[in-house]
Amino acid sequence: MSALASPDAAVPAMLEVAHLSMHFEGITAIDDVSFSARRGEITGIIGPNGAGKTTVFNCITGFYRPSVGRIALDHEGGRFLLERMEGFRIARDAGVARTFQNIRLFPRMTVLENLLVAQHVKLMRASVFSIAGLLGLPRFREAEAAAIEVARGWLDRLGLVKAADREAGTLAHGQQRKIEIARAMCSEPKLLCLDEPAAGLNPRETAELNRLLLDIREDYGVGILLIEHDMAVVMGISDRVVVLNYGAKISDGTPEEVRNDPAVIRAYLGEEGDPPETNSRGPSPGRGRP
Amino acid sequence: MDLGNRFGDDGIQWGAILKDAGLAALVALVLALLLFGVRLSDGGGGGLEFRPWWVVIAVAAVFAGRAAVALWIGTRKPASGTALPWFDRAVARLSEHKRLLFAAFFLAVAILPLLPVADRRMVDLATLVMIYVMLGWGLNIVVGLAGLLDLGYVAFYAVGAYSYTLLAIHFDLSFWVCLPLAGAIAALFGVLLGFPVLRLRGDYLAIVTLGFGEMTRIIIINWSSLTGGSEGITGIAVPTLFGLRFTPSPAAGETAFHQFFGIPFGGIHKLIFLFYIILILALLTHLFSERMRKLPMGRAWEALREDEIASRALGLNPVLVKLSAFGLGAMFAGFAGSFFATRQGFINPSSFTFIESAIILAIVVLGGMGSQVGVICAAIVLILLPELARDFAEFRMLLFGGAMVAIMVWRPRGLLAHRVPSVRLGQAPPGALRGGLP
Ligand SMILES: Nc1ncnc2c1ncn2[C@@H]1O[C@H](COP(=O)(O)OP(=O)(O)OP(=O)(O)O)[C@@H](O)[C@H]1O
Numbered sequence: 001m002s003a004l005a006s007p008d009a010a011v012p013a014m015l016e017v018a019h020l021s022m023h024f025e026g027i028t029a030i031d032d033v034s035f036s037a038r039r040g041e042i043t044g045i046i047g048p049n050g051a052g053k054t055t056v057f058n059c060i061t062g063f064y065r066p067s068v069g070r071i072a073l074d075h076e077g078g079r080f081l082l083e084r085m086e087g088f089r090i091a092r093d094a095g096v097a098r099t100f101q102n103i104r105l106f107p108r109m110t111v112l113e114n115l116l117v118a119q120h121v122k123l124m125r126a127s128v129f130s131i132a133g134l135l136g137l138p139r140f141r142e143a144e145a146a147a148i149e150v151a152r153g154w155l156d157r158l159g160l161v162k163a164a165d166r167e168a169g170t171l172a173h174g175q176q177r178k179i180e181i182a183r184a185m186c187s188e189p190k191l192l193c194l195d196e197p198a199a200g201l202n203p204r205e206t207a208e209l210n211r212l213l214l215d216i217r218e219d220y221g222v223g224i225l226l227i228e229h230d231m232a233v234v235m236g237i238s239d240r241v242v243v244l245n246y247g248a249k250i251s252d253g254t255p256e257e258v259r260n261d262p263a264v265i266r267a268y269l270g271e272e273g274d275p276p277e278t279n280s281r282g283p284s285p286g287r288g289r290p
Numbered sequence: 291m292d293l294g295n296r297f298g299d300d301g302i303q304w305g306a307i308l309k310d311a312g313l314a315a316l317v318a319l320v321l322a323l324l325l326f327g328v329r330l331s332d333g334g335g336g337g338l339e340f341r342p343w344w345v346v347i348a349v350a351a352v353f354a355g356r357a358a359v360a361l362w363i364g365t366r367k368p369a370s371g372t373a374l375p376w377f378d379r380a381v382a383r384l385s386e387h388k389r390l391l392f393a394a395f396f397l398a399v400a401i402l403p404l405l406p407v408a409d410r411r412m413v414d415l416a417t418l419v420m421i422y423v424m425l426g427w428g429l430n431i432v433v434g435l436a437g438l439l440d441l442g443y444v445a446f447y448a449v450g451a452y453s454y455t456l457l458a459i460h461f462d463l464s465f466w467v468c469l470p471l472a473g474a475i476a477a478l479f480g481v482l483l484g485f486p487v488l489r490l491r492g493d494y495l496a497i498v499t500l501g502f503g504e505m506t507r508i509i510i511i512n513w514s515s516l517t518g519g520s521e522g523i524t525g526i527a528v529p530t531l532f533g534l535r536f537t538p539s540p541a542a543g544e545t546a547f548h549q550f551f552g553i554p555f556g557g558i559h560k561l562i563f564l565f566y567i568i569l570i571l572a573l574l575t576h577l578f579s580e581r582m583r584k585l586p587m588g589r590a591w592e593a594l595r596e597d598e599i600a601s602r603a604l605g606l607n608p609v610l611v612k613l614s615a616f617g618l619g620a621m622f623a624g625f626a627g628s629f630f631a632t633r634q635g636f637i638n639p640s641s642f643t644f645i646e647s648a649i650i651l652a653i654v655v656l657g658g659m660g661s662q663v664g665v666i667c668a669a670i671v672l673i674l675l676p677e678l679a680r681d682f683a684e685f686r687m688l689l690f691g692g693a694m695v696a697i698m699v700w701r702p703r704g705l706l707a708h709r710v711p712s713v714r715l716g717q718a719p720p721g722a723l724r725g726g727l728p
Pocket residue numbers: 024025027028029047048049050051052053054055056101284285286287289
């Protein structure tokens with residue numbers, strides 16, 4: 001676990017979620033949730049099915065506009081109030097990247113193209129709204145070559161260089177999950193939000209994923225928000241864990257604290273029972289919405 | 291294939307097939323009773339003649355047909371995606387040499403009018419086909435690349451044609467000045483129309499663009515002070531070749547094309563000239579969209595087509611991406627419209643009806659969305675064949691429908707659905723610079 005893990009460290013929070021609520025007609029999906037996340041840390045978000053985890057992500061990434069609450073992101077690029085920004089601006093300007101619970105690659109584009117789309121913003125600038133690109137100016141060609149190198153670096157790291165020119169939709173499930181993470185990282189985010197990246201992975205792939213996430217944290221110093229059902233993943237690699245149940249936060253702390261929190265044990269297993277740690281294969285991932 | 295698998299646990303579900311066929315037969319029964327079950331008898335008196343056999347035959351045919359289709363579909367492996375895998379493989383292999391094929395195609399077409407067999411009708415037909423190829427390529431940007439179903443593309447064609455005509459007639463500008471202006475006006479029009487509708491998706495977008503297409507035509511009809519109403523505008527000049535006019539009797543002090551080259555006047559010269567213009571315009575459209583596909587903007591179009599939510603999560607501004615596709619697509623329609631106006635010499639709203647939009651869309655969809663070669667093939671089939679088979683003009687729509695059904699059954703993604711990647715890692719050795727004009 002990283003040295004930054006202790007909650008009292010002097011590092012200020014990068015993401016500050018305060019009193020977040022989200023109502024859909026009649027349903028309260030999130031109810032007054034507050035938590036924070038630091039850069040260079042993995043913050044796990046766990047909770048039973050329908051607890052509101054994905055909805056929190058959708059609010060942070062601008063897919064939903066929260067009914068109440070504030071989401072502030074602070075880094076050297078500036079201070080952003082995410083609840084007021086459009087989704088694409090949150091990704092482009094505030095530097096928040098995400099993956100989806102049900103993978104959303106561009107299935108008929110190749111893996112390499114997927115990774116290049118993620119570098120759209122800087123390539124678009126280099127192509128001067130396609131004019132430099134149309135003329136084939138060196139300025140653009142260098143930028144494109146650099147972008148391809150970035151993509152190659154990620155494929156190398158994932159051991160998927162061979163799959164670079166294949167249509168993304170034809171890859172195996174586990175490979176698609178990895179590519180989706182790489183694609184998010186190609187957009188050079190400050191905050192990386194992963195929605196159940198281990199869903200559908202076998203134990204070996206899960207172990208590789210853990211390694212990858214820890215490496216990303218070390219090498220890029222990004223903050224990672226990690227929704228996960230697989231307790232082995234969350235408890236194993238998170239620096240802090242936030243537990244949601246029925247839209248409300250019921251616990252927040254180090255994995256150790258959360259594991260021993262009676263409220264968490266109750267939520268997961270009823271009044272008596274084992275701590276969630278033993279329940280290593282949690283409820284199956286949900287479906288539908290982003 | 292082993293029979294156990296085919297007829298095993300999840301083998302043929304006879305119950306479902308029979309139920310499905312039964313339902314279809316029921317619908318057929320209702321329709322057949324009304325359509326050919328009863329008939330006013332010829333023998334006066336206005337009595338009704340009942341024809342039970344017709345109904346029986348129709349219902350039986352529908353039942354058997356439906357059951358056969360269900361059986362056939364049910365026994366096919368669903369995983370294979372499109373039918374005719376060998377065809378896909380052949381297309382994939384051919385598209386490795388895409389540039390060569392295109393160069394050969396354009397060269398062959400360029401030589402066509404110079405061949406001794408070329409007569410006026412042939413050159414004229416080739417011009418017509420090229421117009422639709424160009425329109426298809428333009429719409430391909432919108433529908434094939436950006437995935438926006440546009441049923442009103444003809445509106446931009448009309449805007450281009452009218453802008454060109456009005457500019458040429460009122461300001462007395464030459465073709466080469468009016469052409470880019472008309473393209474720009476059409477592009478502007480595309481952006482303006484696109485702005486309110488691009489929030490809509492799929493079917494809704496299709497309906498609204500269809501409405502805009504019809505509105506444009508109706509406005510043109512009613513704004514007669516400017517557009518000449520349904521009469522249209524006549525007297526549009528033919529472009530000149532660096533000031534050389536194509537006329538048998540040039541004005542005093544003017545040299546006509548045939549005089550300059552010292553050849554006898556031929557009506558075909560003008561047609562060949564027009565043909566080369568559209569060929570160059572089409573070539574430009576092709577080069578442009580092929581080049582765009584390899585640029586960030588083009589990749590953003592395709593990404594948006596594939597998954598709008600994921601695109602937004604990567605920082606792509608959907609409005610900008612869609613408007614750029616819409617505007618650029620409209621621009622090429624504007625160019626094509628200008629050419630159309632100058633070729634015809636007159637324009638009126640009846641050239642810009644919904645059926646034109648439908649034909650252009652059919653060319654794109656049948657050819658294979660996003661496929662440049664597919665557009666050529668489909669344009670030849672849908673434009674050339676009906677023109678050649680004029681005697682069967684009544685069957686034109688039947689042919690159209692038949693082709694659509696066949697494609698949807700055998701190749702739901704279009705004739706040439708193969709997609710060539712815009713970039714390959716294999717072709718980009720570490721540190722190497724790629725790119726340049728195609
Ligand atoms: N767009 C929506 N409209 C209506 N209700 C919604 C919407 N999105 C989420 N909800 C509701 O909000 C609640 C929380 O859903 P959410 O997807 O956030 O749960 P989750 O914790 O991600 O669950 P899972 O583990 O199944 O992914 C659910 O009751 C869900 O039905």
